Amino acid sequence: AEGNIAGAMEQASENIVAFGTQSMKYAVGKKEVQQCLQEEHALVAPCRLFRSKLKEYPQEDMCAVMGTVILRTTSEYSTILHQITLMYQKEKDDYRLTGIHLVRNLHHEGTYRMICSNMLSGLMEKRQSHHKSPESNILSSHVHSAFVTFRMTDERPMTFYSDELWSMLGYISGDKFIRETGEKLTELIAEDFREDVLQSMRRQLTYKDVYQVEYPMRGADGRTTWIVECGRRFERPDGRQMYNGILLDITPLKQASETLAYQVSYDELTGLYNKTAFCQKAQELLETLP
Numbered sequence: 001a002e003g004n005i006a007g008a009m010e011q012a013s014e015n016i017v018a019f020g021t022q023s024m025k026y027a028v029g030k031k032e033v034q035q036c037l038q039e040e041h042a043l044v045a046p047c048r049l050f051r052s053k054l055k056e057y058p059q060e061d062m063c064a065v066m067g068t069v070i071l072r073t074t075s076e077y078s079t080i081l082h083q084i085t086l087m088y089q090k091e092k093d094d095y096r097l098t099g100i101h102l103v104r105n106l107h108h109e110g111t112y113r114m115i116c117s118n119m120l121s122g123l124m125e126k127r128q129s130h131h132k133s134p135e136s137n138i139l140s141s142h143v144h145s146a147f148v149t150f151r152m153t154d155e156r157p158m159t160f161y162s163d164e165l166w167s168m169l170g171y172i173s174g175d176k177f178i179r180e181t182g183e184k185l186t187e188l189i190a191e192d193f194r195e196d197v198l199q200s201m202r203r204q205l206t207y208k209d210v211y212q213v214e215y216p217m218r219g220a221d222g223r224t225t226w227i228v229e230c231g232r233r234f235e236r237p238d239g240r241q242m243y244n245g246i247l248l249d250i251t252p253l254k255q256a257s258e259t260l261a262y263q264v265s266y267d268e269l270t271g272l273y274n275k276t277a278f279c280q281k282a283q284e285l286l287e288t289l290p
Contacts, residue, residue, distance in 0.1 A: 005037045011097050017210055017232045018100040028210055040102050047071035061090040061237050085147050087244050089234055101246045103145050144168045144249040152243055156185035168249055170220040190216040209233040226254040
């Protein structure tokens with residue numbers, strides 16, 4: 001594995017970006033990215049590769065490769081599912097690796113485990129076995145992410161986006177997503193946040209080629225999906241500047257944070273401030289009095 005990581009770095013650009021959600025690392029540059037990949041690998045080192053599937057999304061001067069990797073633990077019959085996105089940019093007659101995104105797909109992992117559990121249970125019943133499948137514990141967490149390429153204007157028109165984007169926002173098809181959004185990334189952001197997001201991106205990109213912003217995005221049914229967007233700027237062979245971005249759904253984290261904040265300050269039965277919060281607010285009010 002160490003050799004594979006080092007080999008991948010030989011094909012990487014000097015300003016490669018990587019984001020690993022398990023190690024919580026956001027890395028820029030070959031050395032930091034290699035360290036990030038090593039830490040991600042250390043977390044799954046006890047596992048063995050069970051199945052993998054890759055799909056290419058080629059364009060004129062770039063290519064995105066999205067893959068699903070299924071691992072199995074050695075200690076028990078259990079599966080771990082990862083999604084990998086590799087971003088390549090054409091330089092002269094070759095492609096250079098410019099971005100890596102690794103995320104453990106807990107939502108599809110739970111679905112996969114459920115299917116495996118049902119299949120195994122059926123097989124066990126046919127064999128009149130009374131052993132319980134260890135796959136019966138289904139993980140119910142949800143992690144969604146999508147990859148986009150866009151031009152940096154106020155509307156941020158997208159030249160490419162993965163299917164996960166419209167699926168994550170609740171659209172039934174890519175065609176419906178195109179008709180209703182016009183493929184403009186800024187139009188998907190809640191209106192009150194658009195200007196602040198654009199200003200934050202431009203401020204960050206003044207000093208470096210990478211950025212990170214957080215905002216609510218409106219879905220097909222009007223629901224709000226909270227997004228963390230991490231991306232980088234790159235230059236096409238024709239000299240035009242483009243941007244690659246990874247959009248990560250953090251809605252469950254936001255909801256958990258809001259629930260925790262409410263429970264800390266309010267009484268669940270009455271909906272009023274609890275004793276601690278009341279005393280704190282009273283003290284703040286007294287300090288403002290002459």
